Amino acid sequence: MMKSNTMRIAVFAGDGIGPEVTEQAVRVLEKLSLPGLELVEGDVGGAAYRKHGHPLPEATLDIARGVDAILFGAVGDFGLDSLERHLRPEQAILGLRKELGLFANLRPARVFEGLEGLTSLRPEVARAIDLLIVRELNGDVYFGEKGMRTTPDGRRQGYDIMSYAEDEVRRIARIGFEAAMKRGKRLCSVDKANVLETSQLWRDVVIETSAEFPEVELSHMYVDNAAMQLVKAPGDFDVIVTGNLFGDILSDQASMCVGSIGLLASASLAEGTYGLYEPIHGSAPDIAGKGLANPMATILSAAMMLRYTFGLEEPAARIEAAVAKALADGVHGGDLGGNAGTREIGDAIVERL
Ligand code: IPM
Numbered sequence: 001m002m003k004s005n006t007m008r009i010a011v012f013a014g015d016g017i018g019p020e021v022t023e024q025a026v027r028v029l030e031k032l033s034l035p036g037l038e039l040v041e042g043d044v045g046g047a048a049y050r051k052h053g054h055p056l057p058e059a060t061l062d063i064a065r066g067v068d069a070i071l072f073g074a075v076g077d078f079g080l081d082s083l084e085r086h087l088r089p090e091q092a093i094l095g096l097r098k099e100l101g102l103f104a105n106l107r108p109a110r111v112f113e114g115l116e117g118l119t120s121l122r123p124e125v126a127r128a129i130d131l132l133i134v135r136e137l138n139g140d141v142y143f144g145e146k147g148m149r150t151t152p153d154g155r156r157q158g159y160d161i162m163s164y165a166e167d168e169v170r171r172i173a174r175i176g177f178e179a180a181m182k183r184g185k186r187l188c189s190v191d192k193a194n195v196l197e198t199s200q201l202w203r204d205v206v207i208e209t210s211a212e213f214p215e216v217e218l219s220h221m222y223v224d225n226a227a228m229q230l231v232k233a234p235g236d237f238d239v240i241v242t243g244n245l246f247g248d249i250l251s252d253q254a255s256m257c258v259g260s261i262g263l264l265a266s267a268s269l270a271e272g273t274y275g276l277y278e279p280i281h282g283s284a285p286d287i288a289g290k291g292l293a294n295p296m297a298t299i300l301s302a303a304m305m306l307r308y309t310f311g312l313e314e315p316a317a318r319i320e321a322a323v324a325k326a327l328a329d330g331v332h333g334g335d336l337g338g339n340a341g342t343r344e345i346g347d348a349i350v351e352r353l
Pocket residue numbers: 075090093094248280282
């Protein structure tokens with residue numbers, strides 16, 4: 001873990017509600033009076049495209065390479081969806097993940113006390129949820145060859161190639177096993193090995209890797225069944241390890257099982273301690289700029305940053321406890337059926353630190 005006396009953090013707020021929610025997370029970090037905290041801002045996403053003509057300008061990448069961690073808001077802008085794909089806002093986050101080797105995405109989901117009745121599940125089912133999705137972030141159909149072409153008989157055809165090489169699977173499998181060792185020692189690998197060769201290799205390599213972790217109980221599940229089990233018996237999961245696409249989908253699903261996507265934080269880690277931390281929600285253009293967004297997922301992402309990049313468990317736990325307390329005290333944003341605004345939620349957490 002980091003032992004230097006500076007904590008250099010880039011804040012990439014991005015689009016939509018990104019600036020509002022990161023602002024509150026920065027307030028929380030500043031309130032903790034962490035020694036050596038240095039914040040630097042950079043442009044990403046649609047905001048960067050509108051200013052510099054590119055969603056991930058070279059200057060932003062330079063900032064990213066010069067810091068210890070990134071706090072990321074959100075990217076996405078309907079007004080730019082007709083641009084060529086490489087210029088769309090989403091390319092900022094995909095580009096950062098790839099350029100910085102952020103291959104391991106940790107997405108924890110648990111039900112905060114008092115929210116059991118606010119999830120999409122029956123309270124007794126929801127109450128048991130405490131799981132971690134470990135999503136591979138640098139490969140899969142996301143980064144394979146893709147394009148548009150015309151078939152010989154003149155039909156338009158889109159294609160995206162799904163593939164994983166064994167080393168890519170092995171390194172994320174290890175992250176999954178290591179995470180399981182620190183938790184309930186159960187790892188469920190999710191794939192679609194009944195249909196996909198990519199998944200067959202995935203499963204083979206996960207099984208090979210399991211030899212390094214004899215204490216972890218390994219199981220395998222097809223992704224369609226995993227989607228079902230996530231709503232039927234989500235409390236049965238400890239750690240899930242899966243590929244980029246399946247992890248994207250299952251983590252959104254998990255967010256509804258615990259109440260709101262406005263509560264789910266994530267860490268995207270490279271080898272070592274470097275990480276990018278972001279809420280799993282998007283830019284929510286419908287409520288952007290209105291002060292209505294729930295900043296809790298971003299604030300919880302900042303807590304993950306303190307824990308994973310800086311090895312600061314104590315302040316990380318303090319942030320998490322303050323969020324839990326605010327929720328228990330009824331500080332609920334619109335995403336939870338309440339009426340607390342962005343700033344008010346930030347205030348409530350800062351007060352409870
Ligand atoms: C996520 C998001 C991204 C993804 C988008 C914005 C490209 O949905 O982080 O889950 O698909 O990975």
